[in-house]
Each structure stands twice: as C-alpha cells, then as structure tokens.
Amino acid sequence: MPERRSAVVTARVSAAEFAAWRAKAAAAGVPLSALIRRAMARTRTWTARAADVERERTREAARIGNNLNQIARWANTHKGAAEAVEVIARLVAIERALAALARFESPDRDAH
Template identity: 40%
Template sequence: MPRPRRLSDGPVIKVRVTHDQYLELRAKAQAAGMSMAELLRDHGDQLAVVNRADWRLRTYQLGRIGVNLNQLVHWANIHKSAAEARQVIVALLRLERALRSEYGLDQGEPSP
C-alpha cells in the first residue's frame, strides 16, 4: 500500500535533543541508509511510551513499602524472642518475590 503523500505545508514536529541523542539518531539513520526524518517517520510508531505519572506513583508506593519493611525488620531485631524469626524471614522473602515480579525486577537476576 503506498504511503500518503506529505504536503509541503503539512504539520511539522520540532524536537530538541541532546548532542549525544542527535549523534545516535544520525548514526542509526546513516546505518539504515535514510535521513533522520525518514527514520523517525518510519519507526516513531514503534516507541515504547511510559506514563510518567504512573511511574512516579509506583516509585512512591515502592518507597512506602520499603519504609514499612525497614520498620518491620527493626522491630524483629529488637524483639527477637517475641518474633518467630523463621516466619518473618519467609514472609519477607515472599514479599520480595512478589515485588520483584510486579516491578519486573526478577528478569535475569538470581533470587537470593
């Protein structure tokens, strides 16, 4: 199917990039035998987009979980006789595995 023809007065997108990003895009375009504009037009729809608000919320929640874990470990260290250390360790390992799975941290990393 032929591509739609671009009009000379069509919309233009201007993007500021760092010098390193520019060099990387230029090298990729040269390796593919096309201009940078062609590279971006042909492959721009293949970009992975990350919702920054969601990412910030997940990071915040993960930080809160970390604070709670630190409090739990601190309590377990102080009250060793009252805490069943084995049960606490098993619960912490389960929680760690769940967090690694949820946040994609278990890919390629051995579990302790």
C-alpha cells in the first residue's frame, strides 16, 4: 500500500506561473501535485563544492572550444600549407580532453 500523503507544501508563484503549471499538468493528464512531485524527483541538488566543480568543468570545456576554434582558424587560413598530421593530432588531443571531462563526475552530486 502506498504511503499516505498528508504533508502539504506551499509555494508562492505568480498567476501566470500557476496557470502554466496547471496547463502542463492537464496536458500530462495528471493532477498538479503529481506533476510537481515528478519534477522534484528528477531535480538534482548541488552542494557548494559540486557547483564549484561544475563551474571548473564549464571553464575547461570553454578552453577546449577555444583551442578548437584556433585550430579551425589556422586550418582555414593556411589551407595549402596545413600539415594534416599536426591538425589531426591536435583534434585527437581535444577529443581526449573532452572525453576525460565527460567522464569526470563530482562526488558531491546528489542524485535525488
């Protein structure tokens, strides 16, 4: 038997937000409370440390993207003189850096 839901959560929202939430619940064919429970179940929370780690990941991805842009600019400028092996080696290095960045998972991330 499912646990009885007896606690009530109150949130202040604008009339427009409330109308949008009700419309989403109606479109999903569920009561608004069920929609909110489902949304909260999928929401991840972050500790301050995890947020710092995520910001660093974002900065690293931006640096990698900047390197990729520089390589593309160089290759477009020096089309005839481009050393294909060097360009490919740099692209492989970028691919490896992105793969390493994607594998990194913060230990503080809360999956609930």
